[in-house]
Amino acid sequence: MMRIVKGLLALLGLAGIVAGMPVLLVAVHNLGAPRIGWSWQGLLQALMSPDDGTLMLTLFKVAGWVSWVILTTAVVLEVGARARRLPVPQIRGLGVAQGMARNLVAAAAILFVAGTSLTSHPTPVGAAPHTAVAPAELPAHAAPLAAPGQRHSDHTVTVHKGDTLSEIALEETGKASNYPKLFKASKATAQPGGRHLSDADLILPGWKITIPDASVKSPAERRHKTPAPDADPTPRVPAEKAGTSSPAPDTAERSAEPTSASSAPADQDVASEPGQAAGDGSAPVWLLSGLAGAGSLLAGSLWLAVRRRRATQFRSRRPGRMIAAPPPELAPVEKTLAHAGSPTGSLVLFIDEVLRRMVAGFTTAGQELPELVGVDAAPTRLTVRFRKAVRLPQVWEQVDVEDGLVWRINRDVDLDQVGPAESDAPPPWPQMVTLGWDSLGWRLVNLEALGVASITGDPVYAADLARYLVSELAVSPWSRDVEIDCLAICEELPGLAPARVHFHSDAAVIADRVASAVATADRLAEADITNIETARATFAREELWDSRVLVTSALDAEHLEVLTRLVTDQQGRTATSVVLVDEAMQPTGIEMRLTETGRIEVPALGLDLVVNGLTAAEARGCVDLVAAGLDFTDTSIPAREDPDNEEWASFCNEAGSLREELTVPRGSGADDASLLPGPDEVYVAGTANTVEDLAALAPSVPAEVRAKVEAVDPTLDADLEQWWADSCDRPKLQVLGRVKVRVGPSGEPVRAADRLQWYTEIVAYLSTRPHGATSEEASDALRIGVKRVPKDMTVVRKWLGVNPATGTDFLPEARKSKRAIERGVGVYDIEGLLSDADLFRRLRMRGEARGGVEGLADLRLALRLVHGVPFDDIRARGGVWLVRNPLDEYLLCGIVDVAHMVSTIALEAGDMQQARAAAELAALAAPSEATPQLDLAAVAAREGQPGKAAAIARGVVSWRDGGGEPPLDLSDRAETILRTHRWLEQASTAS
Numbered sequence: 001m002m003r004i005v006k007g008l009l010a011l012l013g014l015a016g017i018v019a020g021m022p023v024l025l026v027a028v029h030n031l032g033a034p035r036i037g038w039s040w041q042g043l044l045q046a047l048m049s050p051d052d053g054t055l056m057l058t059l060f061k062v063a064g065w066v067s068w069v070i071l072t073t074a075v076v077l078e079v080g081a082r083a084r085r086l087p088v089p090q091i092r093g094l095g096v097a098q099g100m101a102r103n104l105v106a107a108a109a110i111l112f113v114a115g116t117s118l119t120s121h122p123t124p125v126g127a128a129p130h131t132a133v134a135p136a137e138l139p140a141h142a143a144p145l146a147a148p149g150q151r152h153s154d155h156t157v158t159v160h161k162g163d164t165l166s167e168i169a170l171e172e173t174g175k176a177s178n179y180p181k182l183f184k185a186s187k188a189t190a191q192p193g194g195r196h197l198s199d200a201d202l203i204l205p206g207w208k209i210t211i212p213d214a215s216v217k218s219p220a221e222r223r224h225k226t227p228a229p230d231a232d233p234t235p236r237v238p239a240e241k242a243g244t245s246s247p248a249p250d251t252a253e254r255s256a257e258p259t260s261a262s263s264a265p266a267d268q269d270v271a272s273e274p275g276q277a278a279g280d281g282s283a284p285v286w287l288l289s290g291l292a293g294a295g296s297l298l299a300g301s302l303w304l305a306v307r308r309r310r311a312t313q314f315r316s317r318r319p320g321r322m323i324a325a326p327p328p329e330l331a332p333v334e335k336t337l338a339h340a341g342s343p344t345g346s347l348v349l350f351i352d353e354v355l356r357r358m359v360a361g362f363t364t365a366g367q368e369l370p371e372l373v374g375v376d377a378a379p380t381r382l383t384v385r386f387r388k389a390v391r392l393p394q395v396w397e398q399v400d401v402e403d404g405l406v407w408r409i410n411r412d413v414d415l416d417q418v419g420p421a422e423s424d425a426p427p428p429w430p431q432m433v434t435l436g437w438d439s440l441g442w443r444l445v446n447l448e449a450l451g452v453a454s455i456t457g458d459p460v461y462a463a464d465l466a467r468y469l470v471s472e473l474a475v476s477p478w479s480r481d482v483e484i485d486c487l488a489i490c491e492e493l494p495g496l497a498p499a500r501v502h503f504h505s506d507a508a509v510i511a512d513r514v515a516s517a518v519a520t521a522d523r524l525a526e527a528d529i530t531n532i533e534t535a536r537a538t539f540a541r542e543e544l545w546d547s548r549v550l551v552t553s554a555l556d557a558e559h560l561e562v563l564t565r566l567v568t569d570q571q572g573r574t575a576t577s578v579v580l581v582d583e584a585m586q587p588t589g590i591e592m593r594l595t596e597t598g599r600i601e602v603p604a605l606g607l608d609l610v611v612n613g614l615t616a617a618e619a620r621g622c623v624d625l626v627a628a629g630l631d632f633t634d635t636s637i638p639a640r641e642d643p644d645n646e647e648w649a650s651f652c653n654e655a656g657s658l659r660e661e662l663t664v665p666r667g668s669g670a671d672d673a674s675l676l677p678g679p680d681e682v683y684v685a686g687t688a689n690t691v692e693d694l695a696a697l698a699p700s701v702p703a704e705v706r707a708k709v710e711a712v713d714p715t716l717d718a719d720l721e722q723w724w725a726d727s728c729d730r731p732k733l734q735v736l737g738r739v740k741v742r743v744g745p746s747g748e749p750v751r752a753a754d755r756l757q758w759y760t761e762i763v764a765y766l767s768t769r770p771h772g773a774t775s776e777e778a779s780d781a782l783r784i785g786v787k788r789v790p791k792d793m794t795v796v797r798k799w800l801g802v803n804p805a806t807g808t809d810f811l812p813e814a815r816k817s818k819r820a821i822e823r824g825v826g827v828y829d830i831e832g833l834l835s836d837a838d839l840f841r842r843l844r845m846r847g848e849a850r851g852g853v854e855g856l857a858d859l860r861l862a863l864r865l866v867h868g869v870p871f872d873d874i875r876a877r878g879g880v881w882l883v884r885n886p887l888d889e890y891l892l893c894g895i896v897d898v899a900h901m902v903s904t905i906a907l908e909a910g911d912m913q914q915a916r917a918a919a920e921l922a923a924l925a926a927p928s929e930a931t932p933q934l935d936l937a938a939v940a941a942r943e944g945q946p947g948k949a950a951a952i953a954r955g956v957v958s959w960r961d962g963g964g965e966p967p968l969d970l971s972d973r974a975e976t977i978l979r980t981h982r983w984l985e986q987a988s989t990a991s
Contacts, residue, residue: 010107017104018075021068025061070094074101099508106511106559154185155439156208160379160876164758165200165209166784167877171293172211185212202754284783284880286332287339288621290464290614294437296340297377298468298612300348301475302622303341306334308961309629311928315959316971319897319931320657320696321634322890326625333621334883339783343876350411351377351444352427352477354418358384359428359537361393361419369533371572372429373449374605378441383408387449393417423964427478428537430547431577433469435592436600436609443609445602447549447577448532451567452589459583461594464613466490466551466581471614471622473549474501480964481544485509487552489581492616495623507557513550514563517574520545524573532575551579564588632971636660637890640770648713648842649770651849654887655894656841656862658709658848663699672700673851675859675901678908686942687904688934688977697901701849709849716842720861723834731800731810732834733767736891736925737867739874746801757875762796764874765881766811767835772819772827781881790814793828803832836865837891844898859902863918866895869925895925896932903935907942915939930956930974937983949983957984 074097077089090098157168169179183200191197191207203209291299313323326334355372362369370390376383389404395417399406409418431447447453447469455462467490473479474496484501486493487509494501502509520532523543529535536545552560560578567576568589580588593601600611614622639659640649652658666674676683676698683689722728731747734740741760743749752759765781766773773781775789784792793811800810808816810833814826840862847858870891871879882888899922906914919935926932933956940949956974958967970978978984 006107010104013104014075014108017068017071021064021071025064025068028061070097071101074098075105078102078105102508102511106508106515154210154212156189156210159203159205159207159209163203163205164755165203166788168209181212182209185210204754284335284339284780286335286780288332288336288618290468290612290618291336291622292340294442294610295468295612295614296344297348297434297442298472298475298614299337299341300344300346301341301472301477302626303337303345304348304477305475305626305963306337306629307345308963309626312961312968313629313632313634314892314926314928315930315968316632317634317893317929318696318971318973319693319900320637322637322655322893324628324631324633324635325886326628328884330621330625330628331883333618333625335880337625338880338883339877347377347379347411348477351375351382351432353415353421354382354409355384355429355478356422356425356427357415357419358392359419359533360422360425363537364420368530369428369537371449371531371533372432372446374446375432375444376440376442377434377444379411381408381410383440393419426481426536426539426544428533430479430482431473431549432476432478433472434612435465435602435607436611438607438609443607445605447579448547448572448575450577450590451571452564452578452580453592454580454582454585454587454589455592455594456585456587457583457594458596461598461600461611461613462581462583463489464615465592465594465600465611466553466579467493467614467616467619468612469579470501470549470551471496471619475626477964482547482549485513485548485550487550487557488554489551490619492619492623495627507554507559510550510552510557510559510563513548513576514559514566516546516548517563517566517570517576520575521570521573531572533572536575545575548576549579550576551581553581555580555582555585637893646770646838648709648716648845651709651712652841652845654841654890655897656844657697657894657897658699658701658705658845660699662705663701666695666698666700668700669702671703673703673706673849673855674698674700675848675851675855675905676908677851683904683908684980686938687907688900688931688938688981689904690973690976693900693973697897701851706849706851709846713842713846716839716846719834720839720843723836723839723865728834729804730832730834731763731830732836733763734836734867735764735767735871735888736836736840736865736895737869738872739764743800746804748798748801751795751799757878759792759796759799761875761878762792763800763830763833764871764879766828766830767833767837768881768885768887769829771823772817772829774825774827775814778828783877783880789828800830805832837870837887840865840891840894840898844894847898856902856905859898860914862898863895863902863921866921866925870895892926896922896929900931900935903939907935907938912939912943915942928959928961930959930971934974934977938981941981941983941986946983946986950986953978953983 073091074094077091078098078101081089157172159168165179165182169175169182172182179200183197186197186209189197189208189210191204197203197207197209289295291302310323317323355375359369371387372384373387374385376385383399383406385406387405390407391404392398392407395413396407396409398404399408415421429446429448432444433447434442434444436443455465470484470486470490470493473482473484474493482500484497485504486502487504487507491503494503523541523545524530524532524535527535527540529540532545534540536547550563554560563576564578564580567574567578578589590602590604593603594611595601598611600609601607602609637653637655637657639653651662664672666676666680676694680691680694683694684691722730723732727745728742729744729746731744732742734742739760741752741763762778762782765778769777775786778784778789778793779786782789782792793814797809797811797813802808803810808831811828811830812818812820814820814828817827817829818831819829820827843858843862843865847855847862849855850858869888871882871888879888899918902918903915903922906912906918916936916939919932919939922929922932923936933952937949937952937956940946940952956978957970960967
């Protein structure tokens, strides 16, 4: 009733402003009119004479006309913008008037909505009338493994490639130190082939590990602690990053502790320095638990977002430079994403592609799209749940044989059988979010299908869940078109997707959402379409059918009741959902109840899960890391960390290029060497280079520097001979492509046969530690307990064998290594290891110092070492130690720059085959970089193929990062090269 009264009053107010005010002002225009002569003298006399009241009355009437013009203009702008479904233009100086007009128009619009579109909509011809679906009609999910407070029976998990017993113990029980309990419980478990577990270090893919109930934490142990009101969980930010904050995995309490169904780590106290590992085998101290275990699906989406941003940065990188690194305080966030998100990123992409292909199959067959209620995502399969019965291709397995509501698909299927690939099609179900985890995997629900959801119960868990849901909507590939409005909640999150996530302190946004929801429902009726999914997938009326989510804790906000009733009554027709967050409210729509033990109960869906959630500190850390990817200013590549470790390293940077202080500007001296000795204009005109490129990659090198470089590395040629020899006494580490280790005759390959990826990662990690690694450092980097380190190092020691030249182990005991003697502390250091990364850098350094034909020969030898992306195919969840020391990125820069030099030299020499081979190798290793593509365009143009050169150039111009967005702007360097060579224009002229 009050809503109707307010609407009537607003309508009367609008009528009074637009029509009433001018009528009144016209009616009184002669009342008290001053009698003055309309001349300068008459006006002056009137102002100087005593006022009898007429002058003041005239000023009031003038002010009235001015006010009428301003208010009427604001009302017309508001009504016109809403009618055309456009944003209201904001005019400087009219803020107060436009605010008044917005409130009046919104209130009046709600009055009309209540009488028409809110209660009914025209039913398309030939279609069944739409009815609102009550929450009870939603298909229920399968029951979880166990409800809170119930006893969890023993259960098993399947071993996957790269798993270790301690990792499984960590993920299933919260502590890696529980692995002996798992070992004991699994000894009697029958394994494939009739085998049984007899060695805790030997588990094979496909085996079953029994998780005993006794190792699972009780609900009382899992209870979270609310931080003190005056405790600040966020570390202070450096002055140069004012306005942002960094994550605090070291002090922030996690608000959602795991249960037996979760793979999240247990509640723990963590140190302030990521390098200090907890020595008891618990989760790494840098791990953000909101993004691990149950939250790792969001970690996968964030990891993909960060990698896309990183690829864009590399595309803008200039030769000889490195992309800007995130601030060091964000290392815990990036480590967590590398650990938890890199494995689930592929699952996120699989979900997105399966849903898109499924929709493409429906639209190709001319069928109406069904309403998706939820998705269950497990590592090996995907289960989809619909509101109504559907029929899917044979590649799908129908779970509920009679109803046709639930279907399952394995991850190893041929996706072409699901449907055609249409990557640019709009995601039809963009509001899929993950509520939590149980024995069936991650449970995703479609907020659009729910309409209105109420998050109730524990206030800390509720706020954390709201942040998680908004974060997932901001970065998930299927949510790229969703507009998220956060009213009085989640103020940390707009930076994740500034164009789509908006924080509001003003409840006026609700009126806007009411208007847009009504407009969407009306457009559906006008287009004669029965549901929003079909309209969205078919681009009905050639429009983008926006999707909107309102998340709010301001339950007393004006018009909120109208919006929730509209969304409920017009189920599935408003493209809008509402998420209400309050611990003690009377639930509206679907209730999501948070318990004190960190679970979420959704009775309408039959769900009882380990809840997801992000703390405010974790959310800010994610925002800052994603935002760091927008920094396109490149930096210099740092010098080697320890130039005294190997003398040659003091002459080059991490990518193998000669240090700048050892070179002089191009053309400085007649006796100086250079890879490109000719004039700059020759290379700029004939190859894909700028003057800045030549200065960075081909400076002049004095003769004395060449002599020092050759003298400081006398064993390079002998080491190369051993590297390419069929038999070699020394172990070899390959990281310029797929990571591999090959041991010499004294090695024992059988030692690492069953856990090859694990021990390979240990060797790769130690190769990046110029001072060696202590047990504590290895524990943190490899995510194992300190007491586990000596055992694994012993296996690696026997695997690598004995150095015949010295009679000692290639990996000495911690206190017997040369580095340990130098440092006075036990460290693990592999002595005599041949590494292709070091050989590459040594060859590049010598090639730059030599210049000319000899220098080119060294660069070509360096490229022979490259087989793909550096550190490719490292163990799942591995390589976290590369975050703080991104050797993979330094080497990537080095590969692209060396290939660019070789291609440039070969191009000028007329060797098209060599020029193309070098550029193609760089494109293989760095598919996102523009430099190899520009080199290939230059080769095609020199070969007299303008059409091919233009096609490659168009690829550079239209490159996209895979996130579904349009092409990004070209870098200044790429634009300069394209403008210089005019490959696109020449192709048009030739045709």
